[in-house]
Amino acid sequence: MLDRERSAISWIDFLWLAFLGGLALLPPLSEIHKQVIILAIVIFQFFEGRLISRLPKRGPAYSVAIKILLATLLLDHTGEMGINSNYYPIYFLPVVSAAVYFGPVATLAWTAITSLAYLSLLIPALQEYELDAAGASILTIRVLFFFIAGILVNRFVMENRRQVERLECLSEKLEETNQQLRRAEAEARRAERLAALGQLSAGLAHEIRNPLGVIKGSAEMLSRKVADSQPLVAELAGYISSEVNRLNALVVRFLDFARPSKLEVRPENIAEVVDRALESATAAFPNANVKVERRYDPALPEIPVDRQMCEQVFINLITNAFQAMEEKAEGSNGIPTGTLCLSIDREVSNGEPGVCVTVEDSGPGVPPELREQIFNPFFTSKKDGVGLGLSIVAKIVDDHRGRIRLDKDAAKGARFRVFFPQATSS
Secondary structure (H helix, E strand, O other): OOOHHHHOOOHHHHHHHHHHHHHHHOOOOOOHHHHHHHHHHHHHHHHHHHHHHHOOOOHHHHHHHHHHHHHHHHHHOOOOOHHHOOOHHHHHHHHHHHHHHOOHHHHHHHHHHHHHHHHHOHHHHHOOOOOOHHHHHHHHHHHHHHHHHHHHHHHHHHHHHHHHHHHHHHHHHHHHHHHHHHHHHHHHHHHHHHHHHHHHHHHHHHHHHHHHHHHHHHHHHHHHHOOOOOHHHHHHHHHHHHHHHHHHHHHHHHHHHHOOOOOOOEEEOHHHHHHHHHHHHHOOOOOOEEEEEEEEOOOOOOEEEOHHHHHHHHHHHHHHHHHHHHHHOHHHOOOOEEEEEEEEEEEEEOOEEEEEEEEEEOOOOOOHHHOOOOOOOOOOOOOOOOOOHHHHHHHHHHHOOOEEEEOOOOOOOOEEEEEEEOOOOO
8 A cells, every 4th residue: 555655745744753853852951862863763754755665565664673773772762771761652653653554463563573672671670670560560551552552553544445445446447337438428429320321321322223223224225226326325325334233232232221120130150150251251352361360269159140240240340351451561462461360259248248259450450530430431541432331330230239349459450349249138
């Protein structure tokens, strides 16, 4: 429980110095040894915090031992016999210090050492005087008060430490709860945006699809009629038809994003789903020079998911990883080059057991300023991208009551974590 604050001088230290200075000014002032020893106690009390800050493990023991030594010297140089000195309460300094620095057992041990140091002053006194019953009773009372003071102070110190630990634990739980709340708020905002843009996309897609059908039919009819007489017109009509097909594919993606998912959930082996997605995604990059590392937990439970939808999730994530490594590999003619790591582990998220799939690449990574936007619909950093890939991934994961996030602590590249609960909530 010792910290850097002990190295700083506070007003309470000056209060200590004032009280100890008062002892030095009490008569008789002719006892120079008393003033010197009290001055030594004052100086040590002033620098005690620095000693403990520099030696946090051994410093407290050194401090208590030095105070016992100085207290013994003070009693030995005050009064006719040190054991009868009126300054014997100075031994409360090491006793209370031990109670503050250590636990109950160590406090008792240091109090016993302090008591033995005090009683050691009895040895020279017994050479000239006899210890009667009254004297023994007085010494016993003083020693018992040493122990009473030590245990009493230590009790309050230990209770204070427990309260501090409870507060620190509560603070950590509150911070964790706040982080979960912030994530929930971000997910809620994203869900609202997805819902609003989904409705807009659905309406626009349906409105666009009808004229596209008319344009395509007209272009095909025109191409057939002028195929022999006007080949240039037929070629241009073919361009129109192919572009309509491309637009129609884009409209289909809009509809996939907008329409409610109809999941066909059944227990599946996630490792098999990921391997199937990897096979499908890598087929689009036949010349890729990517090393694939698999780290699968051998005892994975089956997870209730829609197999086709989940394959789409991992196809999109793996495809993005290959494209990221393709962009990074400028010196290799745009061929994806690097390492793709796929990990599947058991995990408990928000108290819910499940499986976490990690897709990590060695590409350039996602800039910090874009991390909060990558799951937004129509946001993309690619020249020919539409910005729906990760949005659809997030939507599918949400429909499975799962969670997806982009890690911020990835050393290089991008690391996506997808969590699927082991049992769907009713």
